[in-house]
Amino acid sequence: xxxxxILLIILQIVFSGVLFWLGGFAEKRKxxxxxxxxxxxxxxxLIIIAINNFEINMLGAYIGSAVxxxxxxxxxxxxRRISSVIAAVLAAVSIPVCLLSGSxxxxxxxxxFKNAFDHMKKYYVLSEHKGIDWDGLYNEFLPRFExxxxxxxxxxxxxxxxxxxxxxxxxxxxxxxxxxxxxxxxEMYDKVLGNDYGFAPMTLSDGRTVAVxxxxxxxxxxxxxxxxTVITGWDGVAPENIDDEAMKYFTFADKDNKEFxxxxxxxxxxxxxxxxxxxxxxxxxxxxxxxxxxxxxxxRLKDAMKAVNGGIETGHLMWEEIxxxxxxxxxxxxxxxxxxxxxxxxDSLSWSIECKIEEMKESGKNHIILDMRDNAGGSDxxxxxxxxxxxxxxxxYYCTDPVWDYMKxxxxxxENGNFVKGTDNYYTGRQLWDGKVTILVNANSVSAADHTVLxxxxxxxxxxxxxxxxxxxxxxxxxxxxxNEAGISFSGSLLLDENGKPSVDSGxxxxxxxxxDVIVPFDEEAVRVIFDEGEDxxxxxxxxx
Amino acid sequence: xxxxxxxxxxxxxxDKISIFTFIAIAVVELLLVYMMYGTNKTYDGVIxxxxxxxxxxxxxxxxxxxxxxxxxxxxxxxDFKDKTCNxxxxxxxxxxxxxxxxxxxxxxxxxxxxxxxxxxxxxAITAIYGWxxxxxxxxxxxxxxxxxxxxxxxxxxxxxxxxxxxxPYVIMGLSYVGFMVLGIxxxxxxxxxxxxxxxxxxxxxxxxxxxTYGLDxxxxxxxxxxxxxxxxxxxxxVSLLFAAAALYLGYMFFKNDDMH
Numbered sequence: 001x002x003x004x005x006i007l008l009i010i011l012q013i014v015f016s017g018v019l020f021w022l023g024g025f026a027e028k029r030k031x032x033x034x035x036x037x038x039x040x041x042x043x044x045x046l047i048i049i050a051i052n053n054f055e056i057n058m059l060g061a062y063i064g065s066a067v068x069x070x071x072x073x074x075x076x077x078x079x080r081r082i083s084s085v086i087a088a089v090l091a092a093v094s095i096p097v098c099l100l101s102g103s104x105x106x107x108x109x110x111x112x113f114k115n116a117f118d119h120m121k122k123y124y125v126l127s128e129h130k131g132i133d134w135d136g137l138y139n140e141f142l143p144r145f146e147x148x149x150x151x152x153x154x155x156x157x158x159x160x161x162x163x164x165x166x167x168x169x170x171x172x173x174x175x176x177x178x179x180x181x182x183x184x185x186x187e188m189y190d191k192v193l194g195n196d197y198g199f200a201p202m203t204l205s206d207g208r209t210v211a212v213x214x215x216x217x218x219x220x221x222x223x224x225x226x227x228x229t230v231i232t233g234w235d236g237v238a239p240e241n242i243d244d245e246a247m248k249y250f251t252f253a254d255k256d257n258k259e260f261x262x263x264x265x266x267x268x269x270x271x272x273x274x275x276x277x278x279x280x281x282x283x284x285x286x287x288x289x290x291x292x293x294x295x296x297x298x299x300r301l302k303d304a305m306k307a308v309n310g311g312i313e314t315g316h317l318m319w320e321e322i323x324x325x326x327x328x329x330x331x332x333x334x335x336x337x338x339x340x341x342x343x344x345x346x347d348s349l350s351w352s353i354e355c356k357i358e359e360m361k362e363s364g365k366n367h368i369i370l371d372m373r374d375n376a377g378g379s380d381x382x383x384x385x386x387x388x389x390x391x392x393x394x395x396x397y398y399c400t401d402p403v404w405d406y407m408k409x410x411x412x413x414x415e416n417g418n419f420v421k422g423t424d425n426y427y428t429g430r431q432l433w434d435g436k437v438t439i440l441v442n443a444n445s446v447s448a449a450d451h452t453v454l455x456x457x458x459x460x461x462x463x464x465x466x467x468x469x470x471x472x473x474x475x476x477x478x479x480x481x482x483x484n485e486a487g488i489s490f491s492g493s494l495l496l497d498e499n500g501k502p503s504v505d506s507g508x509x510x511x512x513x514x515x516x517d518v519i520v521p522f523d524e525e526a527v528r529v530i531f532d533e534g535e536d537x538x539x540x541x542x543x544x545x
Numbered sequence: 546x547x548x549x550x551x552x553x554x555x556x557x558x559x560d561k562i563s564i565f566t567f568i569a570i571a572v573v574e575l576l577l578v579y580m581m582y583g584t585n586k587t588y589d590g591v592i593x594x595x596x597x598x599x600x601x602x603x604x605x606x607x608x609x610x611x612x613x614x615x616x617x618x619x620x621x622x623x624d625f626k627d628k629t630c631n632x633x634x635x636x637x638x639x640x641x642x643x644x645x646x647x648x649x650x651x652x653x654x655x656x657x658x659x660x661x662x663x664x665x666x667x668x669a670i671t672a673i674y675g676w677x678x679x680x681x682x683x684x685x686x687x688x689x690x691x692x693x694x695x696x697x698x699x700x701x702x703x704x705x706x707x708x709x710x711x712x713p714y715v716i717m718g719l720s721y722v723g724f725m726v727l728g729i730x731x732x733x734x735x736x737x738x739x740x741x742x743x744x745x746x747x748x749x750x751x752x753x754x755x756x757t758y759g760l761d762x763x764x765x766x767x768x769x770x771x772x773x774x775x776x777x778x779x780x781x782x783v784s785l786l787f788a789a790a791a792l793y794l795g796y797m798f799f800k801n802d803d804m805h
Contacts, residue, residue, distance in 0.1 A: 035798070036709055036798075039794070046740055046741060047727070047741075049738065049740045050727070050740045050741045050744060053738055054738045054740065069794065072794060072797070072798065073793075073794065073797045075801060119755065122755075123755055123757075123767075125757075380760050398760065399760060401759030401760055401761055401762050402759070404757070404759075404762070404765055406678065406765070407678055409765075409767045422759075422762075423759075423761050423762070425760045425761050476757065476758055476759075478755060478756065478757070492755065492756075492757055493757040493758045493759065494757070494759075495759065495760065
């Protein structure tokens with residue numbers, strides 16, 4: 001039972017005892033003022049309900065406090081004592097009722113879903129573009145949330161929400177559980193991603209699947225599987241046919257990005273043991289039965305993802321001297337200090353980059369790397385501030401704001417259902433750097449990072465590279481917060497490209513419009529460098545390119 | 546009872562404290578409105594009456610509640626202080642007449658005065674800049690009219706306290722302390738059940754919104770002003786029940802009170 005409910009019951013019983021005694025005391029004193037005390041239980045009950053919300057199973061205690069009012073209305077000792085006893089009994093009865101009832105303080109997860117769903121259906125700007133089947137989603141997921149209501153399982157709620165959000169193929173549609181986000185998501189992935197068999201499978205650019213992140217002293221290792229070992233079979237099926245049930249818990253806005261991670265994410269698929277076939281050092285096919293080891297697959301997946309996706313290990317907005325020609329700026333998000341964020345003015349950031357550029361010119365450096373891997377996005381003004389430094393002088397197109405209907409409170413569409421273009425947005429190039437610029441991205445480079453890719457890939461001296469494209473989600477975000485502080489975010493503000501289509505975000509074809517210049521092949525060499533040597537392969541490629 | 550009501554209304558015209566309170570709250574609201582919107586510019590565009598109401602109704606619904614407490618305390622408590630109630634009983638009026646002769650005009654004036662004060666900022670902005678199309682007038686009026694019910698409820702509860710405590714300044718002090726203590730508790734302030742009158746007023750006056758924005762546009766707010774029918778019914782029913790209970794308890798106390 002909750003603290004305030006227990007407190008209320010205890011107070012109710014104590015008040016009843018006091019009021020029982022007071023009935024006789026007031027009679028002896030012949031002072032009518034004492035009857036005011038019979039108001040106290042009701043006042044306290046109302047305050048506690050206000051703090052902790054009404055609960056139907058506590059009705060006994062609530063009615064008990066109201067019964068005490070009889071002592072206020074009637075000055076009879078008998079009535080006061082009887083009402084006090086009844087109040088105490090009703091309060092006490094609330095305890096077993098609350099403990100035995102299956103509906104005590106249940107949280108209505110289905111209500112949150114309905115509320116959020118109504119908001120999304122009304123305000124999600126990519127409904128038509130992505131061909132969202134709202135009725136289908138509602139019919140599929142409402143029963144699942146009703147089941148969550150029945151189970152009162154917050155973990156299950158997180159799982160269902162994560163699955164729901166992944167259906168949109170939009171990096172801006174996501175669920176944030178209440179409490180510690182990292183902990184909640186880790187626990188969720190522990191539950192849904194299956195077992196750890198000692199290594200993670202990953203598909204190379206040439207279509208072969210190899211082992212990565214092989215654990216030392218695991219059964220897999222002892223059987224001869226190493227980082228880069230070709231896996232030819234997974235529990236009786238080809239690796240490319242591994243059951244991809246686990247993919248439904250991950251959001252990818254682009255199908256190529258999804259395909260890149262598919263085998264890796266599904267590497268926990270299987271029972272207590274699986275049979276893995278692989279090519280040994282001699283090229284012979286071998287088979288081994290691997291028992292699941294203690295830890296969840298999610299931990300191994302997380303380590304593998306970090307190795308593949310991880311950027312330069314330094315702080316946000318920190319410069320790293322890579323070699324005699326190259327400096328790298330780590331951009332973990334498109335936000336800087338609080339003052340800049342508040343005023344949305346990034347002159348100070350521009351100035352600091354300009355100073356660095358001057359320093360680099362003086363020392364003869366000619367290559368800047370902007371490491372935007374795992375960049376979580378942020379401000380478009382910061383995008384403009386950075387792009388303007390490297391763009392040629394003059395105006396450069398960024399994107400177009402659609403026309404807004406202030407009367408109907410919606411975006412204006414034409415007779416064909418296309419959004420009507422409004423104001424074009426530009427930024428001014430200053431060309432402060434003549435040297436080479438390489439931007440590193442991955443599938444987690446999202447939102448304003450997608451914008452950065454969009455505007456800077458047009459620049460001549462800029463090369464955008466990664467194992468995958470950037471995320472492919474560039475619309476403005478809004479959110480709905482639930483009563484338990486959980487919430488969902490989704491694309492609520494629209495940005496168009498020159499053709500009047502939603503900028504960057506993929507449509508029903510699942511192809512985002514934000515191609516990078518160079519897709520670095522994820523090959524055996526990449527596996528060796530990343531997993532055996534622990535080096536930043538993508539950074540090495542950026543230096544070579 | 547009619548005479549008591551008339552005398553109460555006459556007394557109201559002479560009640561400097563209540564009149565001063567009403568004017569002071571109105572002036573403070575107008576000053577706040579000027580400070581916030583005097584230049585006719587907000588962060589995201591030109592202000593209109595509808596925009597002001599949508600943004601700040603919950604804030605401007607707080608201040609007038611002080612008028613409610615002060616007026617009720619003064620209207621009831623002052624007559625106990627100067628023994629007017631005693632004289633009325635001695636002159637032959639029944640306790641019922643004395644009680645409801647006070648309660649009825651107090652409820653009416655408190656409700657009207659409070660709602661007028663809530664509406665003043667919106668009226669002021671509308672008079673200068675127009676209503677605009679942020680929210681519909683009808684939805685705003687529905688919320689204002691709905692607010693009358695918890696105002697009546699709170700007034701009746703304070704009538705009960707006034708008949709018990711009988712000292713207007715003690716009642717004013719206690720109401721201020723209670724309001725502040727309850728008001729700083731986040732979970733109380735955002736309680737969705739119509740348990741307390743002032744949280745009900747807060748729920749009615751808080752208008753949910755969505756917003757969109759562009760790269761080179763102001764933020765556009767979309768206010769969801771329609772209230773669910775179930776919420777409206779529960780607010781009305783609960784408010785009237787609590788009001789009736791408070792008046793009943795107040796009368797039952799007064800009926801047997803020895804007036805010392």
